[in-house]
Amino acid sequence: MWTFVVRRLLQSVIVILGVTLISFISLQMGGDPTFLFVSERASAEEIEMIRRALGFDRPLHIQYLTYLWNIVQGDFGNSLSYRQPAMNIVLGALPATIELTLFSMFFAISLAIPFGVFAAIYRGTALDGSIMTMAMFGQSIPSFWMGIMMILFFGLYLQWFPISGQVPFLMPLFQGDFATAFRNLPSSIYHLIMPAVAVGFYSLSRNARLVRSSMLEVLGQDFVRTARSKGISERAVVVNHALRNAWLPVVTMIGLEFGFLLGGVVVIETVFSWPGIGRLVFNAINQRDIPVVQASVIVLSVIFIALNLIVDLIYARIDPRVKL
Amino acid sequence: MSKTRSLLVASAASMVLAGSAMAQVSDDTIVVGLSADITTFEPAAISSRDNANIVRHIFDTLFSIEGDGSVVPDLATDLAISDDGLAYVYTLEAGRTCHDGEALTAEDVAYSFNRAKDPANAFTGNTPGFVFSSVGFVDAVALDDLTVQINIAAPNPIAFGLLAEVYVHCMDSYAAMTLEQAATTPIGSGSYRLVSWTPGSEVVLEKVADPGTFQNIVYRIIPEASTRSAELMAGNVDIITNVAPDQVDAINASGVAAVQSVQGTRRMYVGFNLSEPFAAMPGGDAIQDPDVRRALQYAIDVPTICAQLLNFPCERATGIVNPPNANQALTPYPYDPAMAEQLLDAAGWPRLDDGNRFTIRFQAGKGRYLNDENVVLAIAQYLSDVGLNIELDVMEWGSVYVPLIRQRNVGPLFFLGSGGALWSPLYDMTDLAKVDSGTNYTHWSDPRWFDRWADIAAANTPEEQRVIIDEMLQVFYDDGPWLHLYFQPDFYGVSGRLNWTARPDEKVYLFNATLN
DSSP states (O other): OHHHHHHHHHHHHHHHHHHHHHHHHHHHTTOOGGGGGSOTTOOHHHHHHHHHHTTTTSOHHHHHHHHHHHHHTTOOOBOTTTOSBHHHHHHHHHHHHHHHHHHHHHHHHHHHHHHHHHHHHTTTSHHHHHHHHHHHHHHHSOHHHHHHHHIIIIIIISOOSOSSOOOOSHHHHHTTOHHHHHHHHHHHHHHHHHHHHHHHHHHHHHHHHHHHHHHHHHHTSHHHHHHHHTTOOHHHIIIIIIHHHHTHHHHHHHHHHHHHHHHHOHHHHHHTTOOOHHHHHHHHHHTTOHHHHHHHHHHHHHHHHHHHHHHHHHHHHHOTTOOO | OOHHHHHHHHHHHHHHHHHHHHHOOOTTEEEEEESSOOOOOOTTTOOSHHHHHHHTTTOBOSEEEOTTSOEEESSEEEEEEOTTSOEEEEEEOTTOBOTTSOBOOHHHHHHHHHHHHOTTTOOOSHIIIIIIHHHTEEEEEEEETTEEEEEESSOOTTHHHHHTTOOBOOHHHHHTSOHHHHHHOOOOSSSEEEEEEETTTEEEEEEOSSSOSOSEEEEEEOOSHHHHHHHHHTTSOSEESSOOGGGHHHHHHTSSEEEEEEEEEEEEEEEEOOSHHHHTSTTTTGGGSHHHHHHHHTTOOHHHHIIIIISSOOOOOOSSSOGGGSOTTOOOOOOOHHHHHHHHHHTTOOOOTTSOSEEEEEEEEESSSTTHHHHHHHHHHHHHHTTEEEEEEEEEIIIIIHHHHHTTOOOSEEEEEEOOOSSOHHHHHGGGSSTTOTTOTTOOOOHHHHTHHHHHHHOSSHHHHHHHHHHHHHHHHHHOSEEEEEEEEEEEEEETTEEOOOOTTSOOOOTTOEEO
């Protein structure tokens, strides 16, 4: 196993290098970013001065290699907009997105598994039809539309939930301010409910269908028939035998989904005014704040690689057929 | 009741209480919903309007410009301008201090100006990038404790107003801070000081001195327009900016808030790129002829664009200057497509067999101005109706369109807005102060305009100046490089509990806001 882990870590270095190169090239394709940082009345001399100060006058390969050399030494550069260390800006926004992603995944998985199981067990019934109809809608409805509708109905009309904004829990927790973190927890969850449902509904729908398909396949297997013939209760057959095998593809999907959601919740973060990394990266791209974009890409890549590694390790643990 | 059930009930109750508490805004607090994140509190790095609106409550300036264009003293009580127009000598009010208790003197004013210009700091905000570039700032010198002299490179009729935009802070505190610290720890002399800033979420200010009615100001960052409107209608915010035109009716019908629509000072126009390279492009040769440009003025129904796409009744612009200061003898071009066709025929561009007169590219950025994409589509259609074959190129604003604009390499037709002011017509006109101005995106070079700037500088009285200005604006109206459109309206949602009037210059200042 350790050989596998070491090999994956070495591969991840190459992946991160590749990701930084692709993002760097992509950002440069829009042309000279200097113009976004100078006034329209700036003279040619002033533009050139700013270009030099921001380092945009150097050849692209020098800019990239200098950037790589700096990050090896732990210097990710300063945000061109915030004038602060780019990595600090990114890490400051990350806890909010982790909160949203974790809560939405919890919502999605805690419902997807029972929905999928019941749909499979009661296949062909009204219950199965209802769950699959819900899943179809869930995968069809755009999350931003759902978010806006939830704001209008639950936030404005019923006033059951806060319309927007975040009360931080993870950030004070990471900073060691446990009193603030746990004092904020009820309000934090309260603010999380609507955005998490908006984010997680698609995942719930997809995973419910995945669990259902997987369960149907497993329930038809010989070992399940054998378990039933041995007189084991149906509940035990489903939970201890069938589900344990059926949720293997779901484990893989969950791991990948978490990584995608970390960088992909920008729309919901915008709708609900959630100060997360998705919105930060989107704004940074628009403003050509290259250090922030690069730092975000690195952070998200590291998280994604780590998640993939964890998923693979878990998969090997729960499926004895898999050898690392 | 089981333990689990008790825990669930308690959790639900605590969340509801948390939510209920959040919804109430107290009487000593005013909450503003902004559409864009702010990025810094470094006074010399401020460039966005939202950022400036917050920071203005923390930092004072030498003079202040009111919403109607009038000028009032702030830190300074008096100003004397040297005969050669190169030195602006301000007399400061005695007894002013910064938030850390440091006395604010002429030395601090000079430091604020010189620090903003220091190349070592590489500031790119409004002060060094726009104000200093526009006035040709040289340096600032403290003559004594209460007298500071600002030196500029050449006489400039709008230097006074521009210098009034520079934020002043104390020297000792900023000399002791790194640039990173200054970006998060503003120390000004204004009515409010920064209490907390959660990037991407909110800014909280508290009052430390007059003027100011509310003890606390909370700025919440709410990027999505419908969410901002919902927060306003739920009573969670008092003022929201950038209300989408299609949400005006819903807010007005809510009974808890109303929309204030103001004609702003941002001049929206279609520019004609008259440079040589663009003259060689399809359609670029046609627009070189002032008769063609004048013909196209009749092709656009600007009032309908305003009414249908901006939800605001507007009068079409007659030129580059905001209405109170415009040439009052000029009337807006009417919408008369028949006249447009007649003039285009007369100019030597008849309709060909395919029905088109000429092909021309029309470029625009999207997502920057109010309903810009639909406005551009409407303009393109109006031009098509009079026989132009429009090749419309709408592109992403920040990364694609802005570099083209800044390199003056956009067109032959392009859609753009330019911020203006009410305190002087010359401020609006200085977009075209010189042929090679960075803001002369059209490369217009008519000597009947550009040669008159020397006459303005030489004029002895405001009345003499006004005659020259009107003559210049007549030239701009007849043969100028802009297809005149409108002044972009601004929509502010204002809670019914608040007494506050929106300004036309996009500045959201809360000093005089009160409860009803």
